[in-house]
Amino acid sequence: MAVVSITNVNKVFGSGNRPQTVALKDINLEIQPREFISLIGPSGCGKSTLLRTIGDLIPPSSGEVLVNGKPAHAARLNREYGMVFQSPVLFEWRTVLGNVELPLEIMRVPKPERTQRAREMLRLVELHGFERHYPWQLSGGMQQRVAIARALSFRPQLLLMDEPFGALDEITRERMNAELLRIWQETQTTVVFVTHSIPEAVFLSTRVVVMSARPGRITDIIEIDLGYPRTVETREMPRFFELVTQVREALRKGEDMRER
Amino acid sequence: MERIGERLRNSTPPASVFIIFIVVWEVLVRALNIPRFLLPPPTAILNAFFDTSTVIFESAFYTLRSALIGFAVGCGAGIMVAFATARWVTIREGVMPLAIAVNSVPIIAFAPLMNSWFGSTNPLSKVAIVALITFFPTMINTVRGLTLVEPAKIELLHSYATSQLEVLLKARIPNALPYMFNAFKVCSTLSLIGAIVSEYFGGPRQSLGVYILQEAQLFRFTNAWAAIAIAALQGMGFYLIILLIERRLIPWHVSLER
Numbered sequence A: 001m002a003v004v005s006i007t008n009v010n011k012v013f014g015s016g017n018r019p020q021t022v023a024l025k026d027i028n029l030e031i032q033p034r035e036f037i038s039l040i041g042p043s044g045c046g047k048s049t050l051l052r053t054i055g056d057l058i059p060p061s062s063g064e065v066l067v068n069g070k071p072a073h074a075a076r077l078n079r080e081y082g083m084v085f086q087s088p089v090l091f092e093w094r095t096v097l098g099n100v101e102l103p104l105e106i107m108r109v110p111k112p113e114r115t116q117r118a119r120e121m122l123r124l125v126e127l128h129g130f131e132r133h134y135p136w137q138l139s140g141g142m143q144q145r146v147a148i149a150r151a152l153s154f155r156p157q158l159l160l161m162d163e164p165f166g167a168l169d170e171i172t173r174e175r176m177n178a179e180l181l182r183i184w185q186e187t188q189t190t191v192v193f194v195t196h197s198i199p200e201a202v203f204l205s206t207r208v209v210v211m212s213a214r215p216g217r218i219t220d221i222i223e224i225d226l227g228y229p230r231t232v233e234t235r236e237m238p239r240f241f242e243l244v245t246q247v248r249e250a251l252r253k254g255e256d257m258r259e260r
Numbered sequence B: 001m002e003r004i005g006e007r008l009r010n011s012t013p014p015a016s017v018f019i020i021f022i023v024v025w026e027v028l029v030r031a032l033n034i035p036r037f038l039l040p041p042p043t044a045i046l047n048a049f050f051d052t053s054t055v056i057f058e059s060a061f062y063t064l065r066s067a068l069i070g071f072a073v074g075c076g077a078g079i080m081v082a083f084a085t086a087r088w089v090t091i092r093e094g095v096m097p098l099a100i101a102v103n104s105v106p107i108i109a110f111a112p113l114m115n116s117w118f119g120s121t122n123p124l125s126k127v128a129i130v131a132l133i134t135f136f137p138t139m140i141n142t143v144r145g146l147t148l149v150e151p152a153k154i155e156l157l158h159s160y161a162t163s164q165l166e167v168l169l170k171a172r173i174p175n176a177l178p179y180m181f182n183a184f185k186v187c188s189t190l191s192l193i194g195a196i197v198s199e200y201f202g203g204p205r206q207s208l209g210v211y212i213l214q215e216a217q218l219f220r221f222t223n224a225w226a227a228i229a230i231a232a233l234q235g236m237g238f239y240l241i242i243l244l245i246e247r248r249l250i251p252w253h254v255s256l257e258r
Helices: A047-054 A072-078 A095-104 A111-124 A140-152 A170-187 A196-202 A233-236 A238-259 B001-030 B040-049 B052-088 B091-104 B107-118 B122-147 B150-157 B164-200 B208-217 B221-249 B252-258
Strands: A005-011 A021-031 A036-040 A062-067 A079-083 A157-164 A190-195 A207-212 A217-223
Touching: A005 A047, A005 B001, A021 A047, A021 B091, A036 A047, A036 A157, A036 A196, A047 A062, A047 A157, A047 A190, A062 A072, A062 A170, A072 A238, A072 B221, A079 A140, A079 A217, A079 B150, A095 A111, A095 A140, A111 A140, A111 A170, A140 A233, A170 A196, A170 A233, A170 B208, A190 A196, A196 A233, A196 A238, A207 A238, A207 B221, A233 A238, B040 B052, B040 B221, B052 B122, B052 B208, B091 B122, B107 B122, B122 B164, B150 B164, B164 B208, B164 B221, B164 B252, B208 B221
Parallel strands: A036 A190, A036 A207, A079 A157, A157 A190
Antiparallel strands: A005 A021, A005 A062, A207 A217
């Protein structure tokens, strides 16, 4: 069964006599278990909106979004996905450990178990020893790792990530990419990842979904046949460059279609 | 030990400035032969304080009591109304602009009216003024703290299907605490100003406002200065206590400000 199944989804913002924006037009997409899907496209192509319709944070105007076979709304109430935003969105009044425990607290996991699970997750993102620190004592990359630990703490099968490394410098970003792949393989989750970096999308994904703006729609889906594990060397393979070029051309083609 | 040393080092500059200020005051008043009714030297004020300490303490206690009760009532009501308005958007949209407008009204101007409502020797007339003065800043700040939560935090909690009550407990209230303490700090000084100034318009003999007014009218200026010094100490003490509670209760915020 597909983890995410999107059928004929449209999203129109604005109503009445105000100008309407077609944020999503005729979106169809199936995501299988253990896939790593990147949504890539220029700003305004609706990639974040699409991610939020999967998470039931924005309702589609028409069409159907199923998560694990259920309507997205039911999946959200059932806490079936973890969310990571562009900014870490950490709670300043909570320690690192307290931040990772937050979703478990809301889900009424007993205290000893949630502390143990939060510690486990902090080990997974290599932040053990920082449990008692406050968010402002950590670097941007470390804060984002706390956010990932928090999203994974309740072991969701689906991870939704909205440009999580967009605010990081290039070197930190590449290291976080490798980290994320390791975590993805250890936790066996399905990931939907929004980005506007072509190399990042190619390096991480099993498939790259290319989107185009006005109206926001899917113009191409590119299989990334690089195999795992992927390392620093992967970024220097000729096939990596070919795929980067392929995605870049797909993006440009999407833009050209609009001009015409 | 190191911490105590650090505190000493941090408090040395302001303490020295204060001592220099007092010494310069003393020396200048004596050297320039400034008449006592214009500005008495600190030593004279200190003497006056020892001579009249019983009356001053009694008056200071009365005034402080009005200020504290008014503060508790005003801030308490402000917080309660803030929670109600933060919960129901329609109430907030109706009440907030009005509250901000009323907040700019000089409430102390109502003091003579309160005296005729409750009677000038009835402590209620002072408590009412203090409560009114502290209500609006507390309410406005608390509403801001409860509503100005980073939208992504709300979205994140929403993604865990968090109940409204838990959004309040886990995000809105912790977010509001620094705003509330800012209001309390402002209100601690406002409450003493409110109590003393409303006593200027009439009050029992044993109150700081009436005492200061009366001593000034009788040309016993050093006594008036001694009472003002006590009022100043009360104001600083009240402020410091709130500062200490803030540090204990929201240490994460205090560290952020540094």
